[in-house]
Amino acid sequence: MKITVIGAGAIGGNLASKLSTxxxxxxxxxxxxxxxxxxxVLESGARAVALNESVQDRDVIVLSIPFGVAGQLADLFASVPDETVVIDTSNYYPGMLSEPIEAVDNGQVESVYTAELLGRPVIKAWNAALAETQRTRGVPAGTPGRIAIPVAGDSDEARKVAMSLVDDTGFDxxxxxxxxxSWRQQPNGPAYCTELTLDELPAALAAADRVKDTAVRDSLPERFAALPDNPTVDDVVEMNRAAHR
Incomplete structure (x- = not known):
């Protein structure tokens, strides 16, 4: 497929490399x-391009940009065909990674807000796994204990495309x-960055609680400060799991 990843940070860089591979x-x-x-990021064959040239003639566009800034790309996306699948990987961390956004604080689902800013539908994927999990823990399909990643969206066909790409990056x-x-896979619910298998993930999504999960998200600085110096991925995953026991 012809794919553009917008955003070359930890998540975007991982995805560009893995999808190219x-x-x-x-x-x-x-x-x-x-x-x-x-x-x-380019070692596996991905090519760096200018932003204003990046969205034409693409099957899929992955947005790995800070939450709340998608509106800055609305003009760029105005000419993108409806059939192009757009995938949002962002998460809302008010006061930490973004300014507070009233609509989301009042209950609007993160990626629904992003879709409104962008002016077109999006699929939510790859947001519920740590960047280092995505970089180092992808394995071939059928491997026992393979980590699962939730994919949400309103188009059945677009959701299937995103799910196929998740599989290509090493996750169920x-x-x-x-x-x-998709609020069920937002920070910091039971399914968020807890490295669950395909058998475990449905129950975690079902157990999500918007009030509790928001409180867990907002307590992240205090919980992270209690971790050892230079915490490992396992330390962070255990911290996230422990918040829901």
Whole structure:
């Protein structure tokens, strides 16, 4: 497939590299320009391009940009065909990674808000796994204990495309239903960054509680401060799991 990843940070860089390794034709764009794309992101064959050239003639566009800034790309996306699948990987951390956003604080689902800013539907995927989990713990399909990643969206066909790409990056895709239900995979619910298998993930999504999960999200600085110096991925995953025991 012809794929563009917009955003060359930890998640975007991982996805560009892994999807290129899987055989897709991958472009990477960054608001700071092609020169901002790290060399290691391109080692598997992905190509750095200018942002204003990145969205034409693409099957899939992956947004790995900070939450709340998708509106800055609305004009760029105005000419993107309806059949192009757009995948949102962002998460809302008010006061930590973004300014508070009243609509989301009042209950609007994160990716529904992103879709409104962008002016087109999106699929929610790859948001519920740590960047380091995605970089180091992807394994071939059928491997025992393979980590699952939820995928939500309103188009059955677009959701299937995203699920296929999740599989290509080394994780079991789980159909998490419509975008309105994607709050269940937002920070910091039982399914968020807890490295669950395909058998375990459905119960975790079902156990999500918007009030409790928001409180867990907002307590992250205190919980993270209680971890050892230089915490490992396992330390962070255990911290997230412990918040829901």
């Amino acid at each position: 899987a055989g897709h034709e991958v472009q990477v764009a960054d608001a700071r320009g092609p020169e901002a794309v790290r060399a290691e 895709p789980y159909d998490a239903g419509p975008l309105a239900d």
